[in-house]
Amino acid sequence: AVAAAVVPAAGRGERLGPGAPKALRELGGVPLLVHAVRALARSRAVGLVVVAAPADGVSEVVGLLDSHGLDGKDVRVVAGGATRQESVRLGLAAIPPDVEIVLVHDAARPLVPVEVVDAVAAAVRAGAEAVVPAVPLADTVKRVEPNRGGPEPVLDTPDRSTLRAVQTPQGFRRETLAEVHEKALTEEAAGGLPPVTDDAGLVERFGGRVVVVPGHEEAFKVTRPLDLVLAEAVLARRRA
Ligand code: C5P
Numbered sequence: 687a688v689a690a691a692v693v694p695a696a697g698r699g700e701r702l703g704p705g706a707p708k709a710l711r712e713l714g715g716v717p718l719l720v721h722a723v724r725a726l727a728r729s730r731a732v733g734l735v736v737v738a739a740p741a742d743g744v745s746e747v748v749g750l751l752d753s754h755g756l757d758g759k760d761v762r763v764v765a766g767g768a769t770r771q772e773s774v775r776l777g778l779a780a781i782p783p784d785v786e787i788v789l790v791h792d793a794a795r796p797l798v799p800v801e802v803v804d805a806v807a808a809a810v811r812a813g814a815e816a817v818v819p820a821v822p823l824a825d826t827v828k829r830v831e832p833n834r835g836g837p838e839p840v841l842d843t844p845d846r847s848t849l850r851a852v853q854t855p856q857g858f859r860r861e862t863l864a865e866v867h868e869k870a871l872t873e874e875a876a877g878g879l880p881p882v883t884d885d886a887g888l889v890e891r892f893g894g895r896v897v898v899v900p901g902h903e904e905a906f907k908v909t910r911p912l913d914l915v916l917a918e919a920v921l922a923r924r925r926a
Contacts, residue, residue: 688733692777695793696766709793721796731807738766791855819901820850
């Protein structure tokens with residue numbers, strides 16, 4: 687079964703500093719979004735890519751994707767939403783009903799190796815309902831009582847060997863992903879849910895099983911200015 691991928695790309699990316707929406711910032715002269723779509727399109731497991739663009743940038747994004755060759759893959763663009771979750775839901779709605787496997791990949795992870803895309807899709811095909819690529823943590827992590835700018839009391843230190851930093855693409859049985867997004871919408875309307883920062887988090891919230899497969903250090907998220915410096919270096923090394 688061929689998978690479809692949703693790329694939420696409607697974020698402003700304020701932590702990256704002022705400028706264009708994050709997905710349209712350039713890396714090696716090419717927008718992050720184009721890198722991300724190419725990385726997905728390179729996988730034989732992926733037949734369709736749906737991009738959720740900033741609502742006021744749909745035609746600009748269509749033009750951008752048209753001007754960069756994308757291996758003849760089917761790429762569609764829809765208007766994204768006010769939150770990442772809404773952007774994913776809108777992208778998912780544009781996928782033909784017969785597609786059974788859906789990957790969700792952040793536009794902000796432009797350099798994900800094709801092996802990671804393949805491995806996530808393969809794990810769903812092999813029977814998992816939700817799959818996330820992840821890597822061990824380099825830093826020790828502490829849970830604190832948040833106190834912006836001031837000293838923060840430490841609550842505890844989770845055992846680092848049991849922690850993973852999760853990446854994308856995350857892979858799902860389509861039915862599972864659609865169902866948890868539907869439930870989240872209903873609960874939200876009923877009066878607020880703590881925010882979820884990834885799609886697998888929604889599956890967990892509603893009692894589904896999520897498994898981790900190995901991610902890759904080059905699948906890091908471009909969030910802050912330093913991440914762009916690192917991404918440029920990785921790209922230059924690949925081109926060398
Ligand atoms: O802000 P953050 O880095 O967590 O965003 C992750 C991804 O979600 C980015 O690719 C961003 O473009 C996307 N996003 C979106 N719609 C929003 C907010 C974020 O598609 N309203």
